Amino acid sequence: MASxxxxxxxxxxxxxxxxxGRLALLLRYLRRNKGLAIGLTILLLLVLFTIVGLLLGxxxxxxPLSAPTKRPPSWQYPLGTDFFGRNLLSAMAVGMWxxxxxxxxxxxxxTVIGVVLGFLxxxxxxxxxxxxxxxxxILTPIPVLLIQVVVAxxxxxxxxxxxxxxxxxxxxxxxxxxxxxxxxxxxxxxxxFVSVAKLSGVSDLxxxxxxxxPCLLPFIAAAFVGQVFAAVFASFYLAVLGLGPLxxxxxxxxxxxxxxxxxxxxxxxWWPIEPAVAMILILGSLALIIMGLDELANPRVRRSE
Amino acid sequence: xxxxxxxxxxRPILRSLAAAPGIEPVLQVRNLEVTYYTDAGRAKALDDVxxxxxxxxxxxxxxxSGSGKSTLALAMMRMIKQPGRIEGGxxxxxxxxxxxxxxxxxxxxxxxxxxxxxxxAMNSLNPVTRIGxxxxxxxxxxxxxxxxxxxxxxxxxxxxxxDLDPSVSRxxxxxxxxxxKQRVCIAIGILLSPQVIIxxxxxxxxxxxxxxxxxxxxxxxxxxxxAAVILIGHDMGLMxxxxxxxxxxxxxxxxEVSTVRQMFTEPKHPYARALISSLPNLDNKGVFxxxxxxxxxxxxxxxGCAFHPRCAHAMEVCSTNxxxxxxxxGGRVVTCHLFDAEAAxxxxx
Amino acid sequence: xxxxxxxxxxRLLFLILVIWSxxxxxxxxxxxxxxxxxxxxxxxxxxxGGFSPDDLDKIIAAMQAQFxxxxxLLQQYGDYLWSVVHLDFGYSLNKYPATVLDxxxxxxxxxxxxxxxxxILSFIIGNLLGAIAAWPKAPxxxxxVATPFVLLTGVPPVLMGVLLLFxxxxxxxxxxxxxxxxxxxxxxxxxxxxxxxxxHQILPGLALILGSVGGWVLSMRGMGVTIQGEDYxxxxxxxxxxxxxxxxxxxxxxxxxxxxxxxxxxxxxVVTSAIVVEGxxxxxxxxxxxxxxxxxxxxxxxxxxxxxxxxxxxxxxxxLEFVYPLLDPRIRKQ
Numbered sequence: 001m002a003s004x005x006x007x008x009x010x011x012x013x014x015x016x017x018x019x020x021g022r023l024a025l026l027l028r029y030l031r032r033n034k035g036l037a038i039g040l041t042i043l044l045l046l047v048l049f050t051i052v053g054l055l056l057g058x059x060x061x062x063x064p065l066s067a068p069t070k071r072p073p074s075w076q077y078p079l080g081t082d083f084f085g086r087n088l089l090s091a092m093a094v095g096m097w098x099x100x101x102x103x104x105x106x107x108x109x110x111t112v113i114g115v116v117l118g119f120l121x122x123x124x125x126x127x128x129x130x131x132x133x134x135x136x137x138i139l140t141p142i143p144v145l146l147i148q149v150v151v152a153x154x155x156x157x158x159x160x161x162x163x164x165x166x167x168x169x170x171x172x173x174x175x176x177x178x179x180x181x182x183x184x185x186x187x188x189x190x191x192x193f194v195s196v197a198k199l200s201g202v203s204d205l206x207x208x209x210x211x212x213x214p215c216l217l218p219f220i221a222a223a224f225v226g227q228v229f230a231a232v233f234a235s236f237y238l239a240v241l242g243l244g245p246l247x248x249x250x251x252x253x254x255x256x257x258x259x260x261x262x263x264x265x266x267x268x269x270w271w272p273i274e275p276a277v278a279m280i281l282i283l284g285s286l287a288l289i290i291m292g293l294d295e296l297a298n299p300r301v302r303r304s305e
Numbered sequence: 306x307x308x309x310x311x312x313x314x315x316r317p318i319l320r321s322l323a324a325a326p327g328i329e330p331v332l333q334v335r336n337l338e339v340t341y342y343t344d345a346g347r348a349k350a351l352d353d354v355x356x357x358x359x360x361x362x363x364x365x366x367x368x369x370s371g372s373g374k375s376t377l378a379l380a381m382m383r384m385i386k387q388p389g390r391i392e393g394g395x396x397x398x399x400x401x402x403x404x405x406x407x408x409x410x411x412x413x414x415x416x417x418x419x420x421x422x423x424x425x426a427m428n429s430l431n432p433v434t435r436i437g438x439x440x441x442x443x444x445x446x447x448x449x450x451x452x453x454x455x456x457x458x459x460x461x462x463x464x465x466x467x468d469l470d471p472s473v474s475r476x477x478x479x480x481x482x483x484x485x486k487q488r489v490c491i492a493i494g495i496l497l498s499p500q501v502i503i504x505x506x507x508x509x510x511x512x513x514x515x516x517x518x519x520x521x522x523x524x525x526x527x528x529x530x531x532a533a534v535i536l537i538g539h540d541m542g543l544m545x546x547x548x549x550x551x552x553x554x555x556x557x558x559x560x561e562v563s564t565v566r567q568m569f570t571e572p573k574h575p576y577a578r579a580l581i582s583s584l585p586n587l588d589n590k591g592v593f594x595x596x597x598x599x600x601x602x603x604x605x606x607x608x609g610c611a612f613h614p615r616c617a618h619a620m621e622v623c624s625t626n627x628x629x630x631x632x633x634x635g636g637r638v639v640t641c642h643l644f645d646a647e648a649a650x651x652x653x654x
Numbered sequence: 655x656x657x658x659x660x661x662x663x664x665r666l667l668f669l670i671l672v673i674w675s676x677x678x679x680x681x682x683x684x685x686x687x688x689x690x691x692x693x694x695x696x697x698x699x700x701x702x703g704g705f706s707p708d709d710l711d712k713i714i715a716a717m718q719a720q721f722x723x724x725x726x727l728l729q730q731y732g733d734y735l736w737s738v739v740h741l742d743f744g745y746s747l748n749k750y751p752a753t754v755l756d757x758x759x760x761x762x763x764x765x766x767x768x769x770x771x772x773x774i775l776s777f778i779i780g781n782l783l784g785a786i787a788a789w790p791k792a793p794x795x796x797x798x799v800a801t802p803f804v805l806l807t808g809v810p811p812v813l814m815g816v817l818l819l820f821x822x823x824x825x826x827x828x829x830x831x832x833x834x835x836x837x838x839x840x841x842x843x844x845x846x847x848x849x850x851x852x853x854h855q856i857l858p859g860l861a862l863i864l865g866s867v868g869g870w871v872l873s874m875r876g877m878g879v880t881i882q883g884e885d886y887x888x889x890x891x892x893x894x895x896x897x898x899x900x901x902x903x904x905x906x907x908x909x910x911x912x913x914x915x916x917x918x919x920x921x922x923x924v925v926t927s928a929i930v931v932e933g934x935x936x937x938x939x940x941x942x943x944x945x946x947x948x949x950x951x952x953x954x955x956x957x958x959x960x961x962x963x964x965x966x967x968x969x970x971x972x973x974l975e976f977v978y979p980l981l982d983p984r985i986r987k988q
Contacts, residue, residue, distance in 0.1 A: 025344055138671045141968040145926040146960040147679060154684040240812055276813045294876040415894030428885035432984055433907050443893045477983045
């Protein structure tokens with residue numbers, strides 16, 4: 001069988017193709033991937049709000065008895081105050097900051113666990129793989145939120161802080177990323193470039209960091225955002241049930257206290273609605289970012305202008 | 306080998322012309338242009354490509370990866386997707402010009418007038434529906450009002466002509482071997498007796514024995530329905546055995562079209578010549594000659610002739626003026642300044 | 655034949671392991687906490703009822719013996735697992751002598767109808783929207799419709815329920831404010847009652863659907879993006895099939911397969927959302943029972959419900975695994 005041969009010689013090399021700058025490429029991509037762009041914008045706005053709120057307002061006003069109670073939104077109190085005398089502007093800012101802490105902390109831990117376990121499982125195979133995979137599969141049908149209710153409900157009320165919330169939330173959330181990373185690493189393990197690297201004598205560690213990890217980045221990013229989403233959602237859920245750190249102005253807490261005081265039926269509509277809107281924006285923007293990252297991770301769908 | 310009742314089945318249903326073999330050109334591609342708009346710039350994947358094929362003729366299309374062979378096939382089927390765009394040219398199949406059709410008419414033209422057999426049939430069949438269903442839906446999408454038994458007959462005939470037992474209809478894709486899947490794709494390609502069949506590297510993933518089977522199948526069905534066949538590939542040996550004409554593509558341009566005999570004995574274009582001479586032959590065993598340099602990136606094509614930086618016979622004019630597509634005697638086509646004079650003689654003669 | 659048997663055994667083993675893990679977690683977590691349910695309960699009773707502290711300790715000790723809480727841990731664990739197998743979740747602290755199971759079975763019918771309908775509807779709508787969102791040939795406006803639904807994922811059904819209740823029930827007075835049926839009506843088997851019940855389920859159902867659709871849209875879209883790049887979708891277009899046919903037979907059928915696996919899992923999520931939604935709308939379902947239990951620290955009920963739900967979901971997952979080969983010919987055994 002004869003094929004067209006094409007051996008390289010040094011006779012003539014094509015001129016370098018100048019790539020447009022990184023920033024330009026990024027902006028062009030965002031123009032196409034509108035979901036990602038909108039999600040990031042909303043998130044950015046929320047971050048700005050939080051920072052401004054924390055700097056301008058006095059964080060102490062986020063706690064009870066700092067302002068006249070039950071005031072609707074006005075110039076003096078832009079977001080109104082609640083039954084307990086919390087200035088809702090400060091409360092929201094502090095609450096969002098705390099939500100961010102929980103989300104990032106739990107999200108980060110969950111992602112790290114997922115990446116490490118998924119990696120170990122796929123790379124070394126054998127009984128490590130079987131045991132990790134089986135544990136993930138067995139723990140998956142367990143309704144995570146309910147278990148978290150159990151855990152949160154068992155804690156002494158004084159022990160519940162933002163950080164314990166983060167830990168509770170991450171407890172059963174790491175299985176997803178583990179399985180995803182595992183399957184990605186498995187596909188990559190089989191691919192040729194890993195075998196080539198092995199043959200050229202690159203050490204195991206070298207392969208991990210130089211070959212596999214870079215390809216995994218979009219998946220790790222997606223897993224991270226997903227974990228943050230799950231963490232925020234779970235902490236909100238627990239707080240709404242009244243299982244959160246009650247002193248703190250977590251958004252879910254605000255709604256819970258509003259519900260227990262019958263806010264809607266007493267006409268203090270702004271009290272639960274504001275944190276509700278904020279929560280919708282947070283989770284919605286995260287969801288859009290996840291959608292956008294989906295597209296990024298699948299190169300087939302990326303389109304140029 | 307089954308003998309097929311050619312009269313009833315092979316009668317072309319959708320042809321508007323009754324083309325006697327070899328007389329009317331059944332495929333005419335004129336000045337086809339395709340550009341890809343990427344973040345890094347514009348890449349001209351097809352540049353002024355033109356050629357003609359008669360019914361029953363086989364054309365082999367060769368070229369390196371990125372030379373534009375597959376793009377040409379996709380362009381003819383009007384399946385170029387973003388970021389690519391067909392920017393000009395005409396594709397005549399019989400009496401119909403494909404580029405001027407609206408979307409719905411083009412959809413109908415696919416498979417019925419011009420069929421495409423994909424590269425790598427491994428994944429081209431729907432994994433969750435039966436083979437039979439995939440043949441039937443192709444028929445149903447084009448012919449309305451055919452009775453169920455007529456459709457079933459047609460599909461059974463198509464399978465038999467690719468040497469597959471019609472019972473394959475009840476199987477699923479994962480139950481078939483690579484060669485069988487490829488033959489199913491060919492069967493789908495001939496279901497509606499198209500005038501043109503494009504086979505895109507139909508044998509790349511197959512072993513030699515299956516390769517031969519598949520090539521012979523293509524030959525046979527071509528005979529039955531008298532279609533023009535374009536065979537895309539890079540296996541020169543296979544080309545030598547199966548095609549009538551050979552077209553060579555380089556950097557999106559058609560640089561030479563000759564009969565297979567002419568191509569292998571006295572190729573005209575320097576690139577074609579380099580290709581042929583690089584083929585190992587029994588006389589100088591162990592001596593391998595490549596072509597110096599690398600194929601240019603389509604984003605930054607050299608000025609003038611795209612091949613001139615690697616050409617042993619490059620002249621002054623080659624770096625400044627694009628060579629025109631020239632017709633030499635006997636209908637041979639070549640795109641090279643070396644033959645400007647010769648072509649002028651043919652013109653005036 | 656033996657392969658099928660092996661498969662069934664494996665699935666059953668999986669089921670058992672899931673239930674075992676859930677029970678173990680539910681058993682040990684509260685016992686490691688510093689809270690003592692019985693002590694708290696009776697301390698509260700003592701405050702409101704006014705009996706003396708010495709008797710309190712005796713009463714607590716007696717209750718603990720009653721609940722078997724004075725036995726060694728391992729023995730408690732063994733007894734516990736045994737009772738779980740019999741679906742005996744113990745007695746409710748709050749509504750003694752009602753057992754946890756009594757409470758669940760009374761509340762279950764109200765929950766099931768709502769759950770089944772909501773999960774199926776949000777599955778269908780969500781997946782269809784997700785598939786369309788990823789399909790390049792779908793009209794632009796249709797693809798944009800998917801985006802707001804994804805934003806809705808950010809609205810937990812809780813909030814959705816509150817908002818719907820407020821705007822449609824309270825302000826517009828279009829639909830009932832709560833309860834499973836109108837006040838004063840006695841439950842019976844008539845069509846009138848069924849309609850009344852149906853109307854009361856609309857808002858909670860809507861809250862649940864709107865909140866869970868987004869999840870399906872997101873995952874189906876991700877799936878769709880992968881599938882549409884597949885060779886067979888491309889070849890389908892080469893064959894000149896109509897866009898609709900390609901969408902339905904080549905794209906949708908393949909993209910839905912992995913989603914079906916997620917269905918049972920989704921039930922778990924809907925259940926947890928339903929819990930809170932029921933509270934808002936005052937539906938006497940399992941969710942309300944759980945919320946009351948949380949409020950009154952009725953631990954056996956809390957743990958019993960969590961376990962019960964886990965068992966149901968795990969069983970459904972295993973059952974679903976038997977459905978899967980019917981849909982995907984590649985995993986059917988020879």
